[in-house]
Amino acid sequence: MNSPFDKRKYKRLLEGLEASEVLISKCLQQNDFRLESSFWIQQNIVQLKTMKGMDIIDFVQYGTSKELNEEKEGYPILRLNEFNSRFIDIPNKYCKLISKDEYESLKLKQGDVLICRTNGNPNLVGRSALVLENTEYAYASYLFKIRPKTEIINSSTLVAFLSCKYGRNEIDKYSMTSNQTNFSPAKFKEIDIPIFNKSFNSKIEGLYFTAHKHLGKAVSFYHHAENLLLEAIGLKDFTPNNANVNVKTFKKSFGSTGRLDAEYYQEKYEDYEKLVKKYINGYEPLGVACEIKDNNFSPENEIEYQYIELADIGKSGNITGCTTAQGKDLPSRARRKVNANDVIVSTIEGSLSSCALVPHNYDDALCSTGFYVINSLKINSETLLVLIKSEPLQNLLKQGCSGTILTAISNTEFSNIPIPLIDASIQRQIADLINKSFVLRKESENLLEEAKAMVEREIEGLDSSEVKNG
Structure with missing residues (x-):
C-alpha cells in the first residue's frame, strides 16, 4: 500500500544534513550548469x-x-x-x-x-x-x-x-x-x-x-637592520665581478667540488665567499655555527597540527599564516617540527629568500621538508634571519643549488656555506630592530583582522x- 507524501516529515529529515534540494530549472539557469553538491550547499549571503x-x-x-x-x-x-x-x-x-x-x-x-x-x-x-x-x-x-x-x-x-x-x-x-x-x-x-x-x-x-602605515614602518625597521648587517660585513662599497667566464683547472674544479655546471664557477660567487671569509670577527661553516634540525617527525593521525608551507612565508621573514589540520590530513612533506626562535630556510632555487623566524605562537608547528630548520648559540635568531636573506648568503645559497627537475641546495652544500660570526653588539642592535619590525607587523595584521x-x-x-x- 502506497503511503501519501508527507512534505513536513521530508523537510524535517533534511534538517541538520549537509544537503540542499534544488530544482533542475535552477541548475539550468547557471552558465556552467553546476551539478556538484558543494556548489549548492555553500553558505549564501541572504541577510x-x-x-x-x-x-x-x-x-x-x-x-x-x-x-x-x-x-x-x-x-x-x-x-x-x-x-x-x-x-x-x-x-x-x-x-x-x-x-x-x-x-x-x-x-x-x-x-x-x-x-x-x-x-x-x-x-x-x-x-x-x-x-x-x-x-x-x-x-x-x-x-x-x-x-x-x-x-x-x-x-x-x-x-x-x-x-x-x-x-x-x-x-x-x-x-x-x-x-x-x-x-x-x-x-x-x-x-x-x-x-x-x-x-x-x-x-x-x-x-x-592605518594597517598599511604600520606595515611600512615595519619594513623600514627591517631594512635598517639589513643595512646595519651589510655595513658590518663590508658590503656597502662592494661590487662583485659579474664576468660570465672563469678558467679553472680540473683539480680546482670537478676534482675538488664534483661540480661540472658552469654556473657554479662564476667569479661573483668567489667574490661573495671571500667577502664573508675576511670578516674581522671570523666565520664558520653553517653546519658548525648552527644546528641543522633535519630529523623527520611523524605526525599522529588524530592530533591537530599547525603546518607551515612555502606560500606562508612573508617577504620580511615573517610567517603570514598556516594550515591547521589533523595529522592524517597533512601532506607527506609535513615532516619537520619547528620551535620558537628557529629560522626556516627554503631549499628550492627561486624561493631561497623565503626564510622566516618562527614566533612563539608557532612553537611545535610542522613545516615542509622543503625547508631547512636551523638555530644557533653563536648568532641570535634575528641576526641569523637577516644574514640568510642578505645578498652574499643568497648568492652562495644559489651557487650551491643543483638538480634537473627540481633545483635545490643539498644538505652538504648548505652545511658548508660560510657564515660570518657577527659582533655581539651588532647582533643586539639587529635583534632590537627586527623585534620592533615584527611588533608593527603584528599591529598591522590585527587591524586587518x-x-x-x-x-x-x-x-x-x-x-x-x-x-x-x-
Whole structure:
C-alpha cells in the first residue's frame, strides 16, 4: 500500500544534513550548469542586499604570461609571492618580452585590487591584495586586477570581504577545479557581494590605511637592520665581478667540488665567499655555527597540527599564516617540527629568500621538508634571519643549488656555506630592530583582522540602516 507524501516529515529529515534540494530549472539557469553538491550547499549571503561581481566592476584585466627572469631585465612583474598580507610588495622578477605599451596597460594603479586566479593550492585561489599607490609594476597572468566602482564599494572593503569567511564561501562556490583550481574574472562576475553604506566603507578604508602605515614602518625597521648587517660585513662599497667566464683547472674544479655546471664557477660567487671569509670577527661553516634540525617527525593521525608551507612565508621573514589540520590530513612533506626562535630556510632555487623566524605562537608547528630548520648559540635568531636573506648568503645559497627537475641546495652544500660570526653588539642592535619590525607587523595584521571581523558582523547582523538603499 502506497503511503501519501508527507512534505513536513521530508523537510524535517533534511534538517541538520549537509544537503540542499534544488530544482533542475535552477541548475539550468547557471552558465556552467553546476551539478556538484558543494556548489549548492555553500553558505549564501541572504541577510542583506547584494550585487553580482559584474555590477561592481569598473575595469578588469589579466596579467602577462610571458617568461620572467631574475636578472632584472625588462619590467618588474608582481606575482603571488609578493602579496604582503593584504597589500603588495616589491617584485623579485622581471619581463623583457612585453612591449612598452603592454607594460603601461598592466601598470598597477592606486585602488586596484589584485586577485589570484589559479593555483595548485585551492586556499590560495581568490587571495586578494590592495594597491594603495601608483606603481611601476605589471603583474603575472595567474593574477587579474579589478577596479571596483567606488560609488558602490571601495577597494579596501572589497578586499576585506574577499578575505572574510563569506567572501571565501563565494570564491569556493564559483571556483572550478581540475588539475588546478581556477577562479577567473568570469567567475568573479558571478559571486554575490554585499553592499554597505558609505560610512561603513570609510571605516574599513581607515583601518586598511592605518594597517598599511604600520606595515611600512615595519619594513623600514627591517631594512635598517639589513643595512646595519651589510655595513658590518663590508658590503656597502662592494661590487662583485659579474664576468660570465672563469678558467679553472680540473683539480680546482670537478676534482675538488664534483661540480661540472658552469654556473657554479662564476667569479661573483668567489667574490661573495671571500667577502664573508675576511670578516674581522671570523666565520664558520653553517653546519658548525648552527644546528641543522633535519630529523623527520611523524605526525599522529588524530592530533591537530599547525603546518607551515612555502606560500606562508612573508617577504620580511615573517610567517603570514598556516594550515591547521589533523595529522592524517597533512601532506607527506609535513615532516619537520619547528620551535620558537628557529629560522626556516627554503631549499628550492627561486624561493631561497623565503626564510622566516618562527614566533612563539608557532612553537611545535610542522613545516615542509622543503625547508631547512636551523638555530644557533653563536648568532641570535634575528641576526641569523637577516644574514640568510642578505645578498652574499643568497648568492652562495644559489651557487650551491643543483638538480634537473627540481633545483635545490643539498644538505652538504648548505652545511658548508660560510657564515660570518657577527659582533655581539651588532647582533643586539639587529635583534632590537627586527623585534620592533615584527611588533608593527603584528599591529598591522590585527587591524586587518578587525576589518575582516567587522565585515562578517555586518553580514551576520546588519541593521537595515547600514544597507545601501536601491
